[in-house]
Amino acid sequence: MSIEVKNIAKRFGAFTALDNLNLEVNSGELLALLGPSGCGKTTLLRVIAGLETPDQGQILFHGEDATDTHVRERQVGFVFQHYALFRHMTVFENVAFGLRVRPKKTRPSESVIKEKVHALLNMVQLDWLADRFPAQLSGGQRQRIALARALAVEPKVLLLDEPFGALDTKVRKELRRWLRRLHDEMHITSVFVTHDQEEALEVADRVVVMNKGQIEQIGTPEQVYDTPATPFVYQFLGDVNLFHSRVHEGWAEVGGTRFAAPENSAAATVYVRPHEIDLSRLANSSAIEGKIIHVRLLGATVRLEVEVANGDIVEVELTRERQQEGQWKTDETVFLTPREARVYTQPA
Numbered sequence: 632m633s634i635e636v637k638n639i640a641k642r643f644g645a646f647t648a649l650d651n652l653n654l655e656v657n658s659g660e661l662l663a664l665l666g667p668s669g670c671g672k673t674t675l676l677r678v679i680a681g682l683e684t685p686d687q688g689q690i691l692f693h694g695e696d697a698t699d700t701h702v703r704e705r706q707v708g709f710v711f712q713h714y715a716l717f718r719h720m721t722v723f724e725n726v727a728f729g730l731r732v733r734p735k736k737t738r739p740s741e742s743v744i745k746e747k748v749h750a751l752l753n754m755v756q757l758d759w760l761a762d763r764f765p766a767q768l769s770g771g772q773r774q775r776i777a778l779a780r781a782l783a784v785e786p787k788v789l790l791l792d793e794p795f796g797a798l799d800t801k802v803r804k805e806l807r808r809w810l811r812r813l814h815d816e817m818h819i820t821s822v823f824v825t826h827d828q829e830e831a832l833e834v835a836d837r838v839v840v841m842n843k844g845q846i847e848q849i850g851t852p853e854q855v856y857d858t859p860a861t862p863f864v865y866q867f868l869g870d871v872n873l874f875h876s877r878v879h880e881g882w883a884e885v886g887g888t889r890f891a892a893p894e895n896s897a898a899a900t901v902y903v904r905p906h907e908i909d910l911s912r913l914a915n916s917s918a919i920e921g922k923i924i925h926v927r928l929l930g931a932t933v934r935l936e937v938e939v940a941n942g943d944i945v946e947v948e949l950t951r952e953r954q955q956e957g958q959w960k961t962d963e964t965v966f967l968t969p970r971e972a973r974v975y976t977q978p979a
């Protein structure tokens with residue numbers, strides 16, 4: 632089932648939560664909506680679900696207008712961050728719920744329900760918990776049951792709103808790998824909301840980066856990370872150093888390093904990721920001179936803070952090996968050379 636979002640706008644009073652959005656979700660795709668808090672991710676998900684009515688635009692499911700179709704008829708499954716399982720029901724009954732409340736005509740027989748629920752519990756690898764109550768489960772187990780419950784009614788589309796948001800980092804990482812594998816087996820068109828860039832880049836087929844009710848970029852994880860369309864995307868998808876510079880005759884100059892910039896621009900901001908900077912003790916006229924003011928160990932990497940001429944702090948990230956070779960220490964003078972950079976300019 633493909634989904635098409637066409638010119639969707641949603642306002643709450645004077646506030647524009649979604650500003651004329653267009654988006655296509657391919658059939659069988661796992662798509663992430665990524666962006667900072669308040670950018671409209673949840674609102675977009677709710678509009679797709681039919682839980683929120685847009686002020687303008689259309690939602691098409693498999694090419695057919697579903698804008699006025701009731702949420703119950705849209706055949707979507709949901710998993711939310713704090714998805715309340717029914718507390719007084721066992722895990723088995725929670726997963727069976729969607730099947731049991733069907734009208735008599737389409738309700739499966741008791742034996743079919745039993746078979747189906749056990750198959751789903753096996754799929755989320757929790758069949759052994761069938762008789763427990765939600766309060767007797769861990770947070771991660773609860774979310775897997777919530778997913779099994781959403782899948783029980785065979786939705787055409789699966790919508791997940793920060794499904795692992797409330798869990799600790801380790802469980803979160805396990806669950807997202809598990810979700811990816813599950814999706815590879817089932818191929819249900821899925822849209823999930825996250826504000827965690829690592830989660831989006833690791834799990835999704837494509838990532839939609841949102842900001843202030845608009846889409847900044849849509850692309851594969853590689854596309855959005857390697858060729859960010861806007862400064863916002865660049866900054867949102869990882870740490871970055873910014874160097875501001877004026878442009879002279881088509882060059883932006885930072886320290887001694889020159890970056891090509893369109894001639895008609897007046898000013899440029901040069902974006903460089905911390906791991907894309909080389910470090911040397913040898914003076915070099917085409918490098919940026921600075922002093923190391925801090926050396927921090929961050930697990931497998933080492934982060935150096937280097938103060939440059941104008942007082943700005945530049946962050947440089949090294950592997951432990953490179954730190955062992957270089958033995959960089961605080962108070963040393965060093966010369967920085969960006970290996971990669973992206974230049975965004977303002978017109979004159």
Ligand SMILES: Nc1ncnc2c1ncn2[C@@H]1O[C@H](COP(=O)(O)OP(=O)(O)OP(=O)(O)O)[C@@H](O)[C@H]1O
Pocket residue numbers: 643646648666667668669670671672673674675826
């Ligand atoms: N029912 C509502 N009434 C008024 N304003 C709302 C309503 N729902 C959402 N908003 C506003 O719309 C904006 C977008 O909200 P939304 O929940 O879509 O953001 P989000 O990107 O999912 O953020 P988060 O990651 O914090 O959940 C926010 O500024 C929010 O305050």
